[in-house]
Amino acid sequence: MSTVIQLEDVHKTYRTGEVDVHAVRGVSLEVNRGEFVAILGASGSGKSTLMNILGCLDRPTRGRYRLDGTDVSQLDRDARADIRNQKIGFVFQGFNLLARTSALENVELPMLYAHNHRDAGSIRDRALRALETVGLGNRAAHHPSQLSGGQQQRVAIARSLVNQPALLLADEPTGNLDSHSSVELMGVFQQLNEQGITIVMVTHELDIAAYTKRNVVMRDGQIIRDAAVERRLIAKEELVRLQHEQHSVLEVGAASPPRPGESNRGGDAAPTSGPADQGDAV
Amino acid sequence: MRLLATIKIALRALRRNKLRSVLTTLGIIIGVAAVIAMVGIGNGAKAQVDAQIASLGQNVILVFSGSTTRSGIRTGWGSAGTLTIEDADAITREVPGVVAVSPEVRGVRQVAAGNQNWYTQVLGESPAYFDIRQWPLAEGAPFTDQDVRSATKVCVIGATTARQLFGADSALGQIIRIQNVPFVVVGVLTPKGYSVMGQDQDDVIILPYTSAMKRVTGQTTLRGINIQAANAAALPIAEQQITDLLRQRHRLGPGREDDFTVHNQQEIAEMATATAKVMSVLLGAIASVSLIVGGIGIMNIMLVSVTERTREIGIRLAVGAHGRDILLQFLIEAITLSSVGGLIGIGVGVGASQALAVWKEWPTLISLSSVVVAFLFSAAVGVFFGFYPARQASRLDPIEALRYE
Numbered sequence: 001m002s003t004v005i006q007l008e009d010v011h012k013t014y015r016t017g018e019v020d021v022h023a024v025r026g027v028s029l030e031v032n033r034g035e036f037v038a039i040l041g042a043s044g045s046g047k048s049t050l051m052n053i054l055g056c057l058d059r060p061t062r063g064r065y066r067l068d069g070t071d072v073s074q075l076d077r078d079a080r081a082d083i084r085n086q087k088i089g090f091v092f093q094g095f096n097l098l099a100r101t102s103a104l105e106n107v108e109l110p111m112l113y114a115h116n117h118r119d120a121g122s123i124r125d126r127a128l129r130a131l132e133t134v135g136l137g138n139r140a141a142h143h144p145s146q147l148s149g150g151q152q153q154r155v156a157i158a159r160s161l162v163n164q165p166a167l168l169l170a171d172e173p174t175g176n177l178d179s180h181s182s183v184e185l186m187g188v189f190q191q192l193n194e195q196g197i198t199i200v201m202v203t204h205e206l207d208i209a210a211y212t213k214r215n216v217v218m219r220d221g222q223i224i225r226d227a228a229v230e231r232r233l234i235a236k237e238e239l240v241r242l243q244h245e246q247h248s249v250l251e252v253g254a255a256s257p258p259r260p261g262e263s264n265r266g267g268d269a270a271p272t273s274g275p276a277d278q279g280d281a282v
Numbered sequence: 283m284r285l286l287a288t289i290k291i292a293l294r295a296l297r298r299n300k301l302r303s304v305l306t307t308l309g310i311i312i313g314v315a316a317v318i319a320m321v322g323i324g325n326g327a328k329a330q331v332d333a334q335i336a337s338l339g340q341n342v343i344l345v346f347s348g349s350t351t352r353s354g355i356r357t358g359w360g361s362a363g364t365l366t367i368e369d370a371d372a373i374t375r376e377v378p379g380v381v382a383v384s385p386e387v388r389g390v391r392q393v394a395a396g397n398q399n400w401y402t403q404v405l406g407e408s409p410a411y412f413d414i415r416q417w418p419l420a421e422g423a424p425f426t427d428q429d430v431r432s433a434t435k436v437c438v439i440g441a442t443t444a445r446q447l448f449g450a451d452s453a454l455g456q457i458i459r460i461q462n463v464p465f466v467v468v469g470v471l472t473p474k475g476y477s478v479m480g481q482d483q484d485d486v487i488i489l490p491y492t493s494a495m496k497r498v499t500g501q502t503t504l505r506g507i508n509i510q511a512a513n514a515a516a517l518p519i520a521e522q523q524i525t526d527l528l529r530q531r532h533r534l535g536p537g538r539e540d541d542f543t544v545h546n547q548q549e550i551a552e553m554a555t556a557t558a559k560v561m562s563v564l565l566g567a568i569a570s571v572s573l574i575v576g577g578i579g580i581m582n583i584m585l586v587s588v589t590e591r592t593r594e595i596g597i598r599l600a601v602g603a604h605g606r607d608i609l610l611q612f613l614i615e616a617i618t619l620s621s622v623g624g625l626i627g628i629g630v631g632v633g634a635s636q637a638l639a640v641w642k643e644w645p646t647l648i649s650l651s652s653v654v655v656a657f658l659f660s661a662a663v664g665v666f667f668g669f670y671p672a673r674q675a676s677r678l679d680p681i682e683a684l685r686y687e
Contacts, residue, residue, distance in 0.1 A: 057600065057681050078604045085602020096597045096684065100298045112287040113602040159601070 089160025318631025406494025596683025616668020
């Protein structure tokens with residue numbers, strides 16, 4: 001099986017004023033094609049910094065990073081932009097879609113910056129197909145403000161996949177979603193992973209990490225645990241269970257007056273650890 | 283191909299912020315329109331002055347006789363009677379560049395026709411005068427050289443004089459009495475309007491100079507001589523030759539002052555056009571200021587836009603845009619705003635000056651060069667004021683930009 005990510009003793013040091021901050025200190029990691037990895041860690045554990053390095057948004061201070069067989073650790077700004085465009089798909093916590101821009105145009109974006117430029121027609125076709133993959137073929141003309149959080153995140157996934165990257169990087173993808181949408185999203189990820197797409201996801205939610213195949217735990221800039229997930233959750237099954245739970249809650253609550261805004265959003269039957277820690281996402 | 287995509291992206295971004303785009307463009311529209319209209323007004327004024335100058339005649343040299351001093355009172359140009367008909371004849375004969383000569387005498391008299399009377403300027407001229415001043419007749423014909431030789435009692439009158447003395451009736455063939463001498467009206471001049479100095483040029487009666495001297499003013503000398511040179515190039519040479527000839531004829535030795543003065547119409551024209559030019563430049567400068575203000579408006583909006591769209595820039599950088607792509611995108615946005623504003627501004631400016639011409643009867647003249655310059659300048663404003671914000675945008679760090687709230 002070929003290796004997608006190969007980190008060798010990667011360090012990252014920030015200099016803030018007088019003090020050097022060692023955000024990542026000696027991380028070595030290999031991720032093979034077809035893996036689904038969660039990088040876990042508390043705020044300040046260095047997982048976001050590692051994520052930025054993996055995403056070629058930042059360069060390691062020391063160490064080597066091979067992505068899909070190419071050494072990308074010392075590339076310049078523009079070369080890294082090209083790597084991001086061709087090899088990496090990003091999914092962010094805050095969705096990061098262009099406002100007042102249709103879902104279709106959002107998905108087209110990475111293709112506009114691609115080197116092997118396609119004509120407008122094929123760009124459109126590919127974007128539409130990517131939207132269909134995530135089940136939003138009928139929402140192509142909608143703007144982000146007209147879509148739910150889960151739908152917005154799926155548009156972002158369509159955008160990340162449109163250039164057929166070697167790696168899909170997700171930074172706290174469920175951080176802004178309610179529990180139901182989170183499970184749905186993990187379902188989309190599991191489905192994509194089954195089709196052979198390599199996914200690396202940063203999260204601090206253990207139960208979300210349980211949907212992946214492998215968990216890497218970080219603390220103080222180092223990996224302290226790296227193990228396969230033993231009791232893996234399957235999103236499809238979880239959704240059925242959630243639906244059942246919600247159903248019974250509604251049955252019981254029928255006597256009491258209905259609460260406003262009661263739908264598939266809201267915090268009912270929330271097994272997650274509450275709202276995402278915004279500061280941790282950075 | 284990538285450039286094409288960037289242009290498309292920039293246009294999309296502008297379309298997403300329609301109101302803001304329109305308001306930003308408004309600054310440039312007003313600036314360009316102001317430049318076009320102001321320069322149009324300035325040029326119109328200049329053209330009007332030019333037309334008035336031209337109405338004096340083309341390539342004209344005016345010679346006035348000197349002033350006299352009697353009992354210490356100096357009397358002004360033309361009063362001394364140093365010029366004679368013989369001087370005028372000599373100029374005709376001896377100065378090569380001269381094509382027409384008209385000796386001039388002048389007086390102001392109370393004139394009468396029927397039961398009407400009027401106080402007006404009486405000029406004595408030769409028939410060449412109408413050519414020199416490029417002053418065609420509306421009715422009748424000018425008097426002839428024969429009339430000059432025999433001092434006939436005929437006259438040609440200006441439009442104002444005709445209206446004052448004869449009202450709506452035809453003046454041709456009517457009798458005007460000047461100092462009780464009856465003159466027959468043989469021609470009526472086309473209206474010439476007011477002179478640069480604000481004088482009604484049509485308030486005039488023109489007689490053969492011989493008739494004027496013998497029958498009206500009683501003078502034996504000339505007040506001045508109107509001379510026309512063949513072309514502008516011949517003007518200074520002819521002027522010099524006329525001066526030399528007259529000094530010689532008046533026996534003025536070296537060191538003695540001229541007893542006459544020579545003016546060339548070019549000098550008068552230059553002075554008047556210089557004034558009009560100053561006005562043009564002034565108006566243009568004021569308008570340019572508003573164009574620059576419009577440019578600063580673009581820069582302001584672009585800077586705000588960069589800050590506001592930091593996250594968008596971060597997204598673009600994250601999915602593979604180079605710094606150059608971002609720079610180009612914002613630059614294209616700025617240039618599009620300014621040049622679209624420029625185009626609309628040209629339309630508004632032309633329209634406004636056209637409206638002014640009709641409504642206020644102020645002549646305006648839109649020159650193609652001012653339109654082209656205004657447009658290019660507005661595009662340049664876009665580049666100049668768009669570059670700084672665009673560079674700021676292109677230098678953003680994707681991580682920082684994505685984190686920006």
